[in-house]
Amino acid sequence: MNLLKISWKNIVNKPLNTFLSVILLAFGVGIISLLLILQKQLTEKFNRNIKDIDLVLGAKGSPLQLILANVYHVDAPTGNIKISDAQAVIKHPTIKKAIPLAYGDNYQKWRIVGTDTSYPEHYGCQLAKGSLFNAPFEVTIGATVAKETGLKPGDQFESIHGFDQAANDPESHQHEQKYTVKGIFAQSDCAIDNLILTPVESVWMIHEHHDEDTHKDKEHSAGDDHRHSEEAHKEDVHSGEFHDQMNHVEKHEEENHAGNGEPNGEREVTAYLLIKRTPMAQMMLPSLIKDPNMQLALPAIEINRLSQNFGLGMDTAKAIAILIMILSFISVFVSLYNSLKERKYELALMRTMGGSRKTLFLLIIQEGLLLVLIGCIVGAVLSRMALFALSNIMKENFHYSINNSSVTAGEWLLFAITLCVGILASLLPAVRAFRMDISKTLSNG
């Protein structure tokens, strides 16, 4: 027998009251926990990917989309830019480093990105197996790609045109040229985990090749075909008119892969990640962009804007959660207060059996604490379950996973505050128990 057992029996004896208090508290704590973890992990992930990239040069479009596509590799690219047009910016003295990125194909929905070795170097990626890509059609793959696809050094695969079509998608086609896996990167917790890296030349070559085919096929594809809509394509497929080349999504090709069909073979890339040498770069570079199809975007500013919008939603959710928690504290208070009224005779009895005022005070405080503690634990479990579900959704849609579910510093603080407020909520009932006049209580019983 101990006091904790009596407290426990007392709260279990009122299952409905206990359930109400615990469930309210669990939801409040759970929502706030979830928000804290998400905020921390997303901020970390965002920052890890930005890693000193000051500017992104790419095709006109939404600057946020440009950043999301080329820094985080989650959105569709905005299109391509000609290398010749980009020279003025990337060779500018205020620019220290320019990392080319060229999109074109995918393998089982994993994006193949044409670049050079400065890209993995910039993120400090280590090789887990094999070597870096060295020649066209050699690839080094991210840790997650390796895990999910089972590719290993020495394996060969054919790519699918487009950046996230699957092989069975009627709007895609397979390239015959095979890629060879040369190595696998160690887990770096940045976007490279989810990418297949190859020299930028691979992307150019594969599409030159393919474009030549297209040109040979001119009688089938009039110039307009390059711009015709997806709906038109679907019609093609539905009508059973299955021409190998006709079924390419030329629209995608035009916008999103870095090959080009120009006879003079002018090279294109999707974007350049720029690292500046001096702060002057931000001020000087925009004036250099003459081509109306090009833009410079600042990752820090775009992500800031994104997280501000995002933060607004977070704040709303937090406010709701805090409201739920306030309700739960009221519920803890009311349930203790009511049970005190019902139980005052038995509390007085405990005094006649040797229990002191302090004993009763502790008994009530403990009951409040137990309720809050159970609420916190259930809340933490709920938030982990939600996180797990969310992580799976994000993994499926963005190849982004939230893996670390350890308790964050913010959460410990949340638990501490919750426990303190829980004690406060049980303080008034406890003080009433402490000050109870046992003679009066027992003579009226």
Add this chain to the structure above:
Amino acid sequence: MLIAEQLKFAYDEGPSFSFPEIHCGKGEHILVIGESGKGKTTLLHLLAGMLRAASGKIIISGKDLSQLSGSELDRFRGQHIGIVFQTPHFVSSLSVEDNLVLPQFLSGKKTEREMVRAILKRLNLSDKTHSRPSQLSVGEQQRIAIARAIINSPDIILADEPTSALDDKNAGEVITLLEEQASDARSGLVIVTHDKRLKDRFTKHIGL
């Protein structure tokens, strides 16, 4: 064992009482009889240290209750005084057994479940060990309440109208049990009541 002399008590805005002297030796049984409003419950609460007397002296087992601080008094009460109330109350969330272990725990004694089970057996209530007190009949509840009062082998047992809520048969059983248990533990027994049925069973009476 218990000495109460020149006890006086007054409620703030109510009646005031002065009580006759009470001397109750070891193993002695005393019936205090009085009509309603004569201050029976007040007297019992004074003797149990639940109320502080305005004047006069209460000495139990050699200790002057007025000399004890609040928490000392709580503990002293738990260890040396057993109280039986008019209507039996229990900690409703605990089982019968736990309710009997409770006085041992609260008074700071070692908890002896074996002893509790032995008492339940003697009361023929073994099958109620794990029941909730609310599942018992009033007679059974009053027997458990008596068991609870004697569990710490107190020097003195105070009973406040222990039979007034019971029919003749149950009243007889309960009073027999109280006398038996008090004799077994060599405790003094003071019963305050207006129940005339008890008059013949005790030799020592005090009228209020």
